[in-house]
Amino acid sequence: MNVLLIGSGGREHALAWSFSKSPALSKLYIAPGNAGMNMLAECIDLDTTDHDAVIQFCKLKAVSFVVVGPEAPLVDGLVDSLSKADIKAFGPTAAAAQLEGSKAFTKQMCQRAGVPTAKYGHFSTQEDAKQYIRQVGVPIVIKADGLAAGKGVFIAMDMEQAMAAVEQCFDGAFGEAGAEVVIEEFLEGEEASFFVLSDGENILPLATAQDHKRAYDGDQGPNTGGMGAYSPAPVMTTSLTQQVIDEIIKPTISDMKAQGMPFKGVLYAGLMITSEGPKLIEYNVRFGDPECQVLMMRLKSDLLPLLLASTEETLNEVEAEWYSEPAITVVMAAKGYPGTYEKGTKISGLDTVIGDEATQVFHAGTKSNGGHLLSNGGRVLNITSRGKTVTQARDLAYKAIDQINWPEGFYRKDIAWRAIEREQA
Ligand code: AMP
Ligand code: GLY
Secondary structure (H helix, E strand, O other): OEEEEEEOOHHHHHHHHHHHOOOOOOEEEEEEOOOOHHHOOEEOOOOOOOHHHHHHHHHHOOEEEEEEOOHHHHHOOHHHHHHHOOOEEEOOOOOOOHHHHOHHHHHHHHHHHOOOEOOEEEEOOHHHHHHHHHHHOOOEEEEEOOOOOOOOEEEEOOHHHHHHHHHHHHOOOOHHHHOOEEEEEOOOOEEEEEEEEEEOOOEEEEEEEEEOOEEEOOOEEEEOOOOEEEEOOOOOOHHHHHHHHHHHHHHHHHHHHHOOOOOEEEEEEEEEEEOOEEEEEEEEOOOOOOHHHHHHHHEOOOHHHHHHHHHOOOHHHOOOOEOOOOEEEEEEEEOOOOOOOOOOOEEEOHHHOOOOOOEEEEEOOEEEEOOEEEEOOOEEEEEEEEOOOHHHHHHHHHHHHHOOEOOOEEEOOOOOHHHHHHHHO
């Protein structure tokens, strides 16, 4: 089977690495890919916002399955366009992708389906939003309604911060995404992520993970797309996972089907484990980045048939096998990220890191130039290891990092600290 994978991040490199191990794969194309994926696939220059161009490419190259990595093309309806052209595509339709594309949509779904989540209000004017905050008080969470690349969420601890956040949303800091805001109760607890595949009706639970959103050690500094992750999330016991499936995932899948927009693809639940039980913070309609990297490191089964089963509505016929050992990924980012940073800086030493079943380096923002590897983005490399314990996995990953020479890069030195504290307690 010829497959086209869409995306260019560490997530897509991890997916490509998994695909490359599949006996079902004939040829893998990636649009646009990066310097790391170049070694596994043919990276192509294709404007994925031009759906006709993607369809033409698939026809020309006999691509029979398209896997969409990031959320933007899903929200934009790429899967709808491909399906109409009779090309199988993994991921939700634009309608179902509203679970990530609109926070208000998800809140309404939660209300209909009885999914536990933070109490909220939804506003389209600044005055109404402020009025609501004055009524309910602080701490409070203010979110731009639409896609804001993970940046449209403010946790306000006092009134002044809350008012400033509302003003920033309505003043156009997030463009269209901030034209409406969701304001919700501040939830206290430990966060965890849970990933399942769905085919619109059946679900196949994948795995749990935790990530580190803040840029610097000690979970300090600005929010980022994620500076590291590990799987499984120790807080997600078997019984808690079952509770999440029963109270959050299944009601969502049933409700989406009943609404005439069955959810197919990977559903990524961002959860807060509160004293009252697990509550949904948000849904994403794709694999997490960098969570996908640790999931792929732990997946024993062939990924390709699992994704196909989601698209072909046969998830009830497949099973996924996992390594019980934990995996960790550490992100190396360009100095300055998530603010301004330099591109095109030289990275060396990667060839001395032995890529094996225990350690893999997944590229994100990289490109090659004249035989040199150069940085080409904010998050650049994902050093990913699996070990008998989280401590061992962590030691393997940091040992690999020691071999990489990139003076313009930085990374967190405390990834998985919470899991390691638990392990050593
Ligand atoms: P989101 O983009 O909705 O995942 O929010 C980004 C981050 O903000 C989450 O991962 C949480 O750490 C935090 N967050 C979002 N909503 C809440 C909430 N209601 N209570 C506490 N923290 C929240
Ligand atoms: N790592 C968070 C995300 O992929 O949304």
